[in-house]
Amino acid sequence: MNSISNSYELLKFLKEQNLLEDEPINWWPNDNDFEIFLGSILTQNTKWTNVEKSLENLRNLDLLSLENLIEVDNEILINAITPSGFKNQKSLRIKQICKNIIEDFEYFEIFCKNVSRQWLLAQKGIGPETADAIMCYACKQDYMVVDKYSAKLLSRFGYEFESYEELQEWLVYGINENYDKISKLYGYEISLNRIYCRFHGKIVEYMKQNPKG
Template identity: 35%
Template sequence: MSAQLTFRQLYQLLDEHVQPGTWWPADTDFEIGVGAILTQNTAWINVEQAIAALKRTDQLSPEGIARVDVDELRGLIRPAGFMNAKATYLKNFATWFLTNHETAHLVETSTLRTNLLEVKGVGPETADDMLLYTYDRPVFIWDTYARRMLATAGYVLPKGYEPTRRAFSSCVRDADFSVDELQRFHGLIVEAGKHATVAGGWDTYWQHLQQAAKPSEG
């Protein structure tokens, strides 16, 4: 196996040896965006608690978030951390969603990404989460899980999400992924990252993947 696999080869390797689970777990388009905002700087298990609280109080809709008192919203999303900032971010996103969601399918991907980034609280990773899972746009999620995997696979990455996206987007285009494959790829990478943590790090887990792939070679 070469020191540096193509993105298509990385996808195939993970697809053969990892079960991705369900990504993005949500019942509605709006819930995907809410989850993407709430998961900033926190674990998904905490996001699930916050989303459950929003559902219990019938606030998990753009109309519900827009109308709920901000102090009440802070209390509901407390498990996700940074509740003061995230309450404001959710209200900003709800306003954007109510105005733009119905016509978003008419907007070219790069323009839609720019529009999302203009919402205070929506950064590059959050915007790409929404593009991929809410709007079915063919984007790769360059999150910490992905960057750790790519570094272990031999890619020399710049620091940060956006510099990495700019430097390696051509690798994604060359692989000619469908939207479904990109969604699955993200799930595979997240799950592989969990396995890597249990294994003691990506270096150890990468060796395991290489060993598991050997019988199919040749």
């Protein structure tokens, strides 16, 4: 494996692999912001295929709104999200964050435009990775998601990081410092949010295809 000195070079390496040709432009398999929001919570400690089953159940029950999730009987919600695991815990956390969004923002659309990462991290059950996934994919804000794949891939290049924040800072710095080069790499003006979406997606897809380095 080639050596890299920054995250721009990592992005360039991943782009050469043609990883997202059959994927949505922002990589996340769903373009409904509310489903992305729920999916970011449901995907904790489970596979995305299980989350898709839960989202389909919620869709069939007409539960894809803040109000409906708050008002639904807890047993119905628990049964709907059972495929995602930790059903009791996740049901309570989903209900609570939906209540808090209405209290603090009134509408989900206003939440997406105005929520801060700090607000999300203050919610029970929302850690850095989930918060950044919501900020990046649902709210379309400029946040880079870091996950276990990111750490594993960079360890193959000889990089080790002590925290989520340290790894995230390394990934973000190289992108921001080389933004002009990235636009030339893609051949068109590309938003920072979309770069982060696709960069994270490329990391995940590469690691899925190359589980052993």
